Amino acid sequence: MMKKKVVLYNPTAVFFDMPLALLAIGSCLNFELFEVIIVDARVDENADNKLLVACEDALCLGVTALSGAPLKDALRATRLVKQNHKELPVIWGGWHPSLFPVELLEEEPIIDISVYGQGETTFKELVTALNNGEGIDQINGIAYRKDGKVVKRPARLMQDMDELPAVNYDLIDVEKYFSAKGQRQFDYISSTGCFFRCTFCADPFVFKRKWTAISPERMGKELAHWHEKFQFTDLNFQDETFFTYKNRSIEIANELIKMGSRFSWAATMRADQGMRLEDEDFVFLKNSGLRRALIGVESGSQEMMDWLKKDIKIEQVLGCADRCKTHGIAVIFPFIVGFPGESDKSVKDSLNFVKTLRKKSHMFQTPIFYYKPYPGSEITQKAVEEGYQLPNTLDAWSDFDYVDSKGGPWVSDEKYQLIENFKFFSKLAWSKANFFLFPLQKLAQWRCENNFYKLPIEKILSDRLFIKVELS
DSSP, rough: OOOOOEEEEEEEOOOOOOOHHHHHHTTSTTTEEHHHHHEEETTOHHHHHHHHHHHHEEEEEEEEETTTTTTHHHHHHHHHHHHHOOTTEEEEEEEHHHHOTHHHHHHOOOOEEEEEESSSHHHHHHHHHHHHOOOOOOOOSEEETTTTEEOOOOOOOOOOOOOOOOOOOSSSSSHHHHHTTTOEEEEEEEEEEOOOOTTTTTTHHHTTTTTEEHHHHHHHHHHHHHHHHHHHHHHEEEETTTTHHHHHHHHHHHHHHHHTTOOOOEEEHHHHHHHTOOOHHHHHHHHHEEEEOOOOOHHHHHHHHHHTTOOOOOOHHHHHHHHHTTTTOEEOOOEOOOOTTTHHHHHHHHHHHHHHHHHHHHTOOOOOOEEETTTHHHHHHHHHHHTOOOOSSHHHHHOOOOOSOSSTTTTTHHHHHHHHHHHHHHHHHHSSSTTTTTHHHHHHHHHHHHHHSSSSSSHHHHHHHOOOOOOO
C-alpha cells in the first residue's frame, strides 16, 4: 500500500535548533501508513522546490508559526504551496496559532485549520481523519471553518509526555544541524509547560500553568540511543523550566553519568530552583556534564521582579551565581528593560546588577533585551487596555521584531542609547582576560563603574581591529 505523504515546514529564522515541535508531531504518526517529510528552510538547499515537490499528492501540509519574523516566511511558503496545490489542506500550529487560533483563519483563507496548545495527539487525530475522509468537528484543540464561519473546538488537556511516542530524529538530517550550529549539539525537550505566572510571558496563557515531563529512565534510554548513532558532544535541553523538581534533575544527571558522561549539557534553571539544590547536587550535576545554566533574572529591582510576578528574590540569583562560580558552571542571566511604566531607577538597578554578576565570573553572560509586548501575556493585555496597538494582521505580526529593536514606546532614544552603550562596554569590560585587550578592558571597566560612555575609543579601536564584541 502506498504511504500518504504528510509534509511539515519549518520557516527561516536566525537560530538553528532542531525542529523539535515538527519532530514531535511527525513522530506520533503511523509510519506504516504515512511518509513524514520535513522541509526546513533554515538548512535545506532549494527549500521552496523541495517543498513544492513534497506537496505533490500529499495528504496535508503542516506549518509551525512563531510570532515575529518567522511568520513572514511561514506566510510566503504557505501562499506558494496554495498557488500550486489549491486543494491541499494546510494546518498551522505553534506559538502564534496557539495565541490566535481563530483570528488567523478569519484573516487568511490559505490556512484551513489551526492547532493550539500541545499538538501531538491533535495532529495525529487530524491526519487520521483526513486520511479516512472523516469529519474533524469532534477533534479538540483546533479551529476550522464550517459554513463560512470559524469554529473553535474546546482546548485539549495537557497530555503526559510519557504517553507520547519517542521523538524520531531520523525524520531529519541531523548532520545538517550540527553543521549549521558549528558544533555537534543535540537538541531535546524533556518537559512541556511551566508552573509559574510571569506576567511578561505567554506560557501561562498557552499551557495554563501546567507542566509534564518525560521520566528520567526513559530519557536516558532515548539519549543513549541517539548518542550512539550521532556521537553528539553537547546536549541542549529546550525545556522552559528544566529544574522544576530537584529529584528529577538529579535522576537525569544520574542517567547521563550511567552513559559515561561523554558529552556536556545545558538547561534552564530558575533561581529558586537552583537554591533548592545542595552543594553536593551541583558537584553531581557538574560531574554529569552540566556546563551551563540559563537563569532568567529580568530585572535588578526587587520591586520590578515582584511586579513581573517572577516569584524569586535577588538574593536567590546571587546565591545561584556564587554556587555556579564555585563549581565552574557557566550561566546566562537574561535581563529585560523597557517595561511599560518602568522607572529610570529600575533600569539603573538592572544595569548595576549586571555589573555585579559580570564581576563574579567571565563565564557569566548578561544579555539585555528590550521588552516588546508578546500576545497572551498579562502585561500586554494591560498595555492594550491602556491604548497600545498590537499588530492586527499576519503580515503586520511578521514585521513585529522581537530582537533587533528598542521595544515599545516606553524606551526613549536617550535611554536606548545609554543601554546600548552599556551593553557594549560591559561585554568588553568583563570578558575573559585578553593580553591584547587588557588596556581597553580596564578602560571599559572604569566607564561602567562611573557610567561614562562618551568618546567611545574602545569601540572605535575594536571595530578597526576587527574585534567582535557580541551583543544580546
